Amino acid sequence: MEKFVRLTAKACPLTQPNINTDQILPARYLKWPRSRGLGQVLFQDLRFDAEGREQQNFPLNQPTWRDAKIIVAGRNFGGGSSREAAVYALYDYGIRCVIAPSFGDILSQNAVKNGLLTAVLPEVEAAELAAAIADDPALPVTVDLERQTISHDNLSYGFAIDPVSRSQLLNGWDDIDLTENHRDQIEVFKAKDRLGRPWAIPTTA
Amino acid sequence: MSEPLTLIDRLWSTHEIARREDGAALLWVDRHYVHEGSFHAFSQMKARGRQVAEPGLTFGVSDHYVPTRGRDRAIANPEIAAMVSNFESNATQSHIGLFGLRDPRQGIVHVVGPEQGLTLPGLLIVCGDSHTSTHGAFGAYAFGIGASEVAHVLMTQTLWQKKPKRMRITVDGHTTVGVAAKDIALTIIARVGADGAQGHAIEFAGRAITALSMEGRMTLCNMSIEAGGRCGMIAPDANTFAYLKGRPYAPKDAAFDRAVAAWSALASDPDAAFDREVTLDAAAIVPVVTWGTTPDDALPIDANVPDPARETDPARAAYIREALDYMGIAPGKKLSDITIDRVFIGSCTNSRIEDLRAAAAVLAGRTSKVPGLVSPGSSTVKRQAEQEGLHRIFRAAGLEWADSGCSMCVGINGDLVPPGERCASTTNRNFRGRQGPGARTHLMSPAMVAAAAVNGHLSDVRPLLAGRKL
Numbered sequence: 001m002e003k004f005v006r007l008t009a010k011a012c013p014l015t016q017p018n019i020n021t022d023q024i025l026p027a028r029y030l031k032w033p034r035s036r037g038l039g040q041v042l043f044q045d046l047r048f049d050a051e052g053r054e055q056q057n058f059p060l061n062q063p064t065w066r067d068a069k070i071i072v073a074g075r076n077f078g079g080g081s082s083r084e085a086a087v088y089a090l091y092d093y094g095i096r097c098v099i100a101p102s103f104g105d106i107l108s109q110n111a112v113k114n115g116l117l118t119a120v121l122p123e124v125e126a127a128e129l130a131a132a133i134a135d136d137p138a139l140p141v142t143v144d145l146e147r148q149t150i151s152h153d154n155l156s157y158g159f160a161i162d163p164v165s166r167s168q169l170l171n172g173w174d175d176i177d178l179t180e181n182h183r184d185q186i187e188v189f190k191a192k193d194r195l196g197r198p199w200a201i202p203t204t205a
Numbered sequence: 206m207s208e209p210l211t212l213i214d215r216l217w218s219t220h221e222i223a224r225r226e227d228g229a230a231l232l233w234v235d236r237h238y239v240h241e242g243s244f245h246a247f248s249q250m251k252a253r254g255r256q257v258a259e260p261g262l263t264f265g266v267s268d269h270y271v272p273t274r275g276r277d278r279a280i281a282n283p284e285i286a287a288m289v290s291n292f293e294s295n296a297t298q299s300h301i302g303l304f305g306l307r308d309p310r311q312g313i314v315h316v317v318g319p320e321q322g323l324t325l326p327g328l329l330i331v332c333g334d335s336h337t338s339t340h341g342a343f344g345a346y347a348f349g350i351g352a353s354e355v356a357h358v359l360m361t362q363t364l365w366q367k368k369p370k371r372m373r374i375t376v377d378g379h380t381t382v383g384v385a386a387k388d389i390a391l392t393i394i395a396r397v398g399a400d401g402a403q404g405h406a407i408e409f410a411g412r413a414i415t416a417l418s419m420e421g422r423m424t425l426c427n428m429s430i431e432a433g434g435r436c437g438m439i440a441p442d443a444n445t446f447a448y449l450k451g452r453p454y455a456p457k458d459a460a461f462d463r464a465v466a467a468w469s470a471l472a473s474d475p476d477a478a479f480d481r482e483v484t485l486d487a488a489a490i491v492p493v494v495t496w497g498t499t500p501d502d503a504l505p506i507d508a509n510v511p512d513p514a515r516e517t518d519p520a521r522a523a524y525i526r527e528a529l530d531y532m533g534i535a536p537g538k539k540l541s542d543i544t545i546d547r548v549f550i551g552s553c554t555n556s557r558i559e560d561l562r563a564a565a566a567v568l569a570g571r572t573s574k575v576p577g578l579v580s581p582g583s584s585t586v587k588r589q590a591e592q593e594g595l596h597r598i599f600r601a602a603g604l605e606w607a608d609s610g611c612s613m614c615v616g617i618n619g620d621l622v623p624p625g626e627r628c629a630s631t632t633n634r635n636f637r638g639r640q641g642p643g644a645r646t647h648l649m650s651p652a653m654v655a656a657a658a659v660n661g662h663l664s665d666v667r668p669l670l671a672g673r674k675l
């Protein structure tokens with residue numbers, strides 16, 4: 001997994017609340033292997049109409065924001081289904097950081113595993129940031145995970161992220177490798193647990 | 206004296222193998238359910254040249270992509286056929302238990318697990334599906350995970366997690382006739398909001414919760430995720446144990462009695478503290494339906510949809526306007542004046558035997574004004590319903606009686622609500638396009654869906670229950 005330390009890029013506002021994973025990646029693309037290019041169907045039903053024409057008013061379709069690497073989203077971004085492919089779609093489109101007042105729990109977990117930062121900014125500050133980019137679409141926004149700040153011009157906000165996700169993103173840790181270091185502990189746990197909770201093993205029908 | 210513990214504290218500590226400096230813990234997983242959507246995870250595992258660590262604790266169920274009609278024929282759509290067959294060959298190669306398309310026990314993973322006695326109190330259960338919260342109805346710690354985590358569990362039978370915060374939702378008192386677990390769930394979600402329980406493990410408690418059947422408890426825990434909760438759970442009791450006794454994979458005889466003794470300790474201490482508490486009065490809960498595009502847009506059936514012109518918060522007004530526009534409903538319209546195009550009874554929320562009975566009790570001797578589909582939660586539920594003659598009631602009403610799967614809940618097997626059509630549905634998500642591009646979904650209980658079918662518009666089921674045996 002790629003580390004996330006610091007990023008300066010254009011940011012696209014997408015401020016309606018409750019954009020769920022069904023909107024990020026509609027269910028009909030879930031059978032696509034990632035290699036088919038999930039980025040091209042990111043937000044498909046918001047970005048395009050039923051005939052496949054671009055929706056003019058969708059922010060990511062604005063020329064300046066097409067290559068944005070940051071999204072400034074509304075409350076409860078990515079609630080709903082556990083589909084990690086929603087994160088693949090964001091990442092493969094080129095998004096590296098989503099800033100929002102709150103996120104669906106599973107989406108945040110999935111994001112960390114893929115090097116995508118989900119940064120929590122209070123509602124007022126997120127709205128202020130979105131307004132700033134709306135005023136100046138090409139405004140470069142810097143997200144610094146080490147210092148936990150989001151800044152542009154002279155303005156800087158501190159953002160929240162849980163320490164587990166932070167350390168994982170900064171180090172680009174791979175869970176499987178980490179777990180391997182605990183192999184002995186797992187074996188000890190398992191042996192003890194089998195005695196303590198014999199009922200936890202399924203009986204064969 | 207040791208500190209009083211909540212149920213989630215107890216479940217967490219029995220599964221903790223190790224803890225990292227940053228607070229993440231490595232947890233042991235007792236049951237891992239997988240379905241066709243797990244292909245990313247199987248590829249990740251293969252790419253590392255690894256195998257399933259504990260095939261005996263891993264169970265596969267074909268549900269998301271399976272056809273609900275014509276199962277004796279090959280699946281016509283090659284992409285869908287490939288999803289089902291790839292999954293089943295992954296499962297077979299990995300030597301995990303499989304409830305495949307042609308297995309008599311096949312069904313929706315969250316129906317099959319409990320029904321087979323695989324889901325038990327005290328277990329940590331994961332699945333690459335957000336509605337894994339369903340299994341918390343048994344006093345298990347059960348939650349949905351993403352593909353990378355599925356791959357991790359496949360390879361190690363463990364998972365890194367941070368401990369969720371603790372939230373208790375207490376529903377005191379008694380519900381009235383015609384109010385189902387779904388009404389309790391939607392009322393709670395409307396109260397706390399679609400993201401209200403984010404980061405929390407929800408424990409449901411109170412008289413109205415313990416009065417629920419296991420089916421009702423599963424409906425409620427299933428919907429925890431629609432309030433943003435990481436999981437939902439209910440302390441196991443005599444109802445739980447009675448449901449599990451004799452299930453194929455549950456402990457047997459003396460082992461069952463010993464298990465019950467252990468499970469009986471799975472409760473929150475009376476003086477345990479929660480990070481958040483919410484209390485509702487069951488007597489005040491009435492049948493509800495959703496009007497918008499998130500599950501917290503739920504209102505009593507006798508209410509009117511909101512009017513953005515009367516909303517003071519501009520952001521809220523904009524949301525209401527967009528939601529009503531998508532739903533094709535005039536601002537301020539009376540909910541019971543909204544006509545529907547079709548109904549769907551199914552999904553891991555409401556497709557168990559009790560749900561089918563509740564819908565059939567309303568439909569018996571009546572006809573549906575609109576077409577509709579009934580997809581039982583499992584092939585086992587289907588057989589039971591047929592033994593009870595419920596299928597005849599649905600068919601006589603004009604509804605289609607199909608095979609089991611996720612079906613029209615998410616539409617990826619091809620069971621879609623056509624664009625622009627309005628569906629009264631027992632499912633869990635009314636998101637834009639959830640039941641198909643442009644589909645309009647109203648969530649409600651099975652009895653309320655039946656009432657909508659009978660009248661052709663959203664309706665209060667209670668008048669239709671007069672004089673009926675429930």
Ligand code: SF4
Nearest residue numbers: 336552553611614615
């Ligand atoms: S029935 Fe619907 S919500 Fe349940 S597992 Fe299937 S797709 Fe998900």
